[in-house]
Amino acid sequence: xxxxxxxxxxxxxxxxxxxxxxxxxxxxxxxxxxxxxxxxxxxxxxxxxxxxxxxxxxxxxxxxxxxxxxxxxxxxxxxxxxxxxxxxxxxxxxxxxxxxxxxxxxxxxxxxxxxxxxxxxxxxxxxxxxxxxxxxxx
Numbered sequence: 037x038x039x040x041x042x043x044x045x046x047x048x049x050x051x052x053x054x055x056x057x058x059x060x061x062x063x064x065x066x067x068x069x070x071x072x073x074x075x076x077x078x079x080x081x082x083x084x085x086x087x088x089x090x091x092x093x094x095x096x097x098x099x100x101x102x103x104x105x106x107x108x109x110x111x112x113x114x115x116x117x118x119x120x121x122x123x124x125x126x127x128x129x130x131x132x133x134x135x136x137x138x139x140x141x142x143x144x145x146x147x148x149x150x151x152x153x154x155x156x157x158x159x160x161x162x163x164x165x166x167x168x169x170x171x172x173x174x
Contacts, residue, residue: 048097049121055082059090060099068138069103069111069130097121105132105139106164113141127161133169140169 041061045052062079063070072091076084091112094100098119103111116128129145132138147163 044099048094048099050093050097050099055086056090056093058082059087060094063100063112063114066113068140069105069113071109071111075112103130103139103141104162104164105130106166107132107137111139113139116143129163129165131169132164132166133172134166135168135172138169139164 038057038061041057041064042052045056045060050056059075059079059082062075070078072084072088075087075091076082079087091100095102095112098115098121100112101115101119103113105111127147129142129147131140131142133140142165147161150158150161152158
């Protein structure tokens with residue numbers, strides 16, 4: 037796993053420090069997105085500022101994307117392979133579960149194209165579906 041994590045960081049032109057490798061390794065194991073607070077609780081040896089800077093670097097380089105979960109919490113998830121520095125191409129739907137409070141990426145469910153009036157320029161696009169996830173529905 038260490039080699040894969042290091043390779044992913046290098047492919048995004050991110051210096052593979054031990055801290056960055058540990059954070060990325062942790063993010064890769066998750067099945068849902070995670071907030072900065074939850075990441076801080078999970079990785080107790082890291083301080084909040086280090087985690088924030090790491091996530092910011094990952095986001096700037098197209099390794100993770102931010103999700104505003106519609107409940108006032110910003111979460112982070114691994115990007116699709118096509119994302120690059122400053123250019124996120126993972127315009128997929130996210131699903132927020134009212135029961136477990138987790139936010140999931142649904143990469144196979146793309147956000148439909150939105151036609152904007154003339155001279156409007158899209159900068160960001162998000163679509164959150166809220167309900168009960170498959171694990172909670174069982």
